[in-house]
Amino acid sequence: MKLQKKWKQWIYCRILEIWQKNKNNILDRTAEDGFIHACHLNGIFQALRKEEVLPVKRFIGILEKIQLTLGVLFLVVFFTVIIIQIITRYLGIAVIWTEEVANYSFIWAIFMGAAVMVNRREHFNFDLFQRKLQNKKKASLTIFNDSVLILFNIFIFLYGMQVVTEFWNYTWASIPEMKMGYVWISIPIMAGSMIIYSLSHLMENIKLLKVREVNE
């Protein structure tokens, strides 16, 4: 019972979130000025319920959380390692692995962060032209842009896999037991999750476009 309530709450929050993110896409100018069609909200709600968006959204949410946590952990790791490097140097202890460990954690942190930023649509883009377009055209353009990201990331994923397999057995300079593969694998993971995030944006936008058409 309690779980169900939580679940409902979660749905409600997600809907609000989607609404917030996409309101510029789906509302026309009058709406943006404060006049919101109830039917729009209703439409979104129905679309969400009907099309089983929920498990997908939940999965995306979990994925984002995992990546964000990983990114922050790696950030903490390289911060700590650099402090260790300074301390040990002044104690006269030679610790040789610090630089490599710091560099590779940094790469992981940045790639995980960059993927999360795709989900949050935070990567900087110019919206001058987009803002000038009207609803449907604007939604179509967003769909096109998402497709571009997906296509690009498919290439990065595939070529990234090629790099991973070619160089998997290369070793770290300071810790020969560690394989370079552990570093390279961050590329396909980043690209793969970027594909997932962009796909979910794409589906959302297609749905919203449909809702828009229904309500017109």
Next chain:
Amino acid sequence: MGLLLIGLFIVLMLIGVPIAFVIGIVALIGIFSIPYTPEATVPMSFVNGLDSFVLLAVPLFILAANLMNSGKISVKLIDLAMAIVGPIRGGLAHTNVLVSMMFAGVSGASQADTAGVGKILIPNMVKQGYDKETAVGVTAASSTVGVVIPPSIPMIIFAGLTNASIGALFLGGIVPGILIGLGMMIFIYILAVKRNYPRTARTEFSKFLKLLMETIPALLTVVIIIGGIISGFFTATEAAAVASLYTLLISMFYYKTLKLEDLPKILVDTLALSSLSLFALAAASALGELMSYYQLGAMAQEFFTNNVGAEWLFILIIIAFFLFVGTFMDAIPAMILFVPIILPTALEFGIEPVHLGLIVVITLAIGLVTPPYGLCLLLAAKIGNLSIERSFVTVIPYIAIILIVLLFIAFFPDIAFYLPKMINPSLF
């Protein structure tokens, strides 16, 4: 092919594809077009571009700045600055500039200053009767000194690209940074007299002393960072880590303004901001790779030595070029892409790398307040709830001030480098 790629770049950018991805896509398609070069070099250069110890300074300096904002250290700096320059006509505007200069001494980037200081000072200025335009303009423009006064992330990146001495660049940034700040304050004073801006009440000396004592631990960060790097005690990256640790410690245990549970949010914010600019950097290194396969550096050198005989003209071209690039690109990717191309030419003209670095960094600092992509301008405009267009208009006079200082430094580099050369000739 080159033209086609440039066209693609522009089209993708205009239709709203995120700029970092535009750079990556152009790199990928460019590599497609070169026979003998496998496409896997694109993801490879993503990693290779980030695989540099110097770059770790970027998130760490952002972390330090975020800690300062969350730990309310910026509030204390504002109080101190207000006690010093508040009583002058246009006091809050002067405070805004001065606090940016103090903040710059701790922070390697400018955005954190705009956000932290702007949130407090813009509403305050409006309340005191300043027009919104001035409030937003001063906030955005003055935070550009963040990357001129050391420490500075762009300077670290430049040094990494050219093997110029980080210490020399840092010391070289002090005088221009102060000149820019002073120039802005003079302009503000003239404006304030004309428009009759208010001043704030004079602070009693005892109270001022108390404020000063309170802020000294925060201001010590500057001494630790700059002193540490110049004396060779630690590298720039290590300095950034020390700055973060130090800020964390003083705000948790000395000021007691930061709690352990605040940390996750600060770390997430740091990761978010740094992964945005560093992912763009990763993509830019793929595009840089493409440019080196095209051997653009050698081509540029040939072009400039054959067609641009004079050093001064070359410098002006560099400034104009980076002004343009800065309008739509962050300083870091812009440098990754173009510094390797202009460096051989600059060396041939006898321009010292540190001198070139100062020119490039100050020019790109202007890019922080030029639309469409000027992060500080966007941030300040958002905080002040003002349109980008109107915000930009108010920033123009300040840009002119930075440009004047820039031209002086470009043609009389001794202004910037005389003092540092006296202090530590071994850095040059």
Next chain:
Amino acid sequence: NDGTEGEDGKIKIVAAHNQTSPDSPYQAGLLKFKEVAEEESNGSIEVEVHAGTIGTEESQLVEKLQLKAADVVVVSPGFMTQTGIKEVDLFSIPYIFTSYEHWESAVDGEVGEKMADIINEKSDNSFKLLGYWTAGVRHYYGKKPLESIDDLKGMSLRTQTSGVIADFWKTAGAIPSSISWGELYQGLQQDVVDSSENAYPFFVQQNHHTTPNGKYITETAHDYTTRFLLINGEKFDSYSKEHQEIILKAAEESVKAEREANNSQEVEYKEKAIEDGAEVNQIDREPFIEIAKPIQDEAAKEMEAVDLLQDIRDLAEEQK
């Protein structure tokens, strides 16, 4: 796009090293390679030389070679070991070569051939050795001259901090410490580190000899350095017989040109160091060599290259 022989029978070779200076011996070597290859093939081979432009890190060059993003590269043994070929590091053990002539007879003879086979086999034909270059002979330089090995006691020395090289210097009494090459000048200037070791052209170009902790040079000659000139083996096999022969010939000429450029720079920069006020002294190297022997044995065992080590030592005996 990793196409090889074009339809018109023309090939393009991307050749790269990691030194950005146009005066580096590597550049002289690769330009010679280009000159000979293009001339001999009447232009049906085109060589594009990259001086640091597609990678200033050797690890990047090796990766590019394997991916065929570069066709010919110059790398040092240390970076090759990261690809999983342990044996190559044999050539960088201190005092494994006792003179330039010893080094030359080793790499240009049977030892060199064996090493080339190992590299080719262990890399699955990704790397094929075209020739052995050198980056000069490395000496000690620091804040005092070495009169005997005991003078090294307690001195901090900038060198590798792990592996065989570090073991050697530790046994000799020094404290290996890690400072990046770019920061070393300041480190020597400001007493962060007492001493360093490298070949004349490298440290003199960086003005290390003008610092208080770099002005005393003792010619320890502990490392006659080896650099590998490599081509991607699969790509090489895809070329026509004629082109293959031309490439081998060009490589041979490049070896001569590079070694010559390096040797004349060694002389030139040694003179410059002395002119600038640095002091050079000689030292009895026997005690150093004695220390190095057990370390060499141990390392060769670990690299599974005991036979190769014996071959190299036999050559030294012959030359005595």
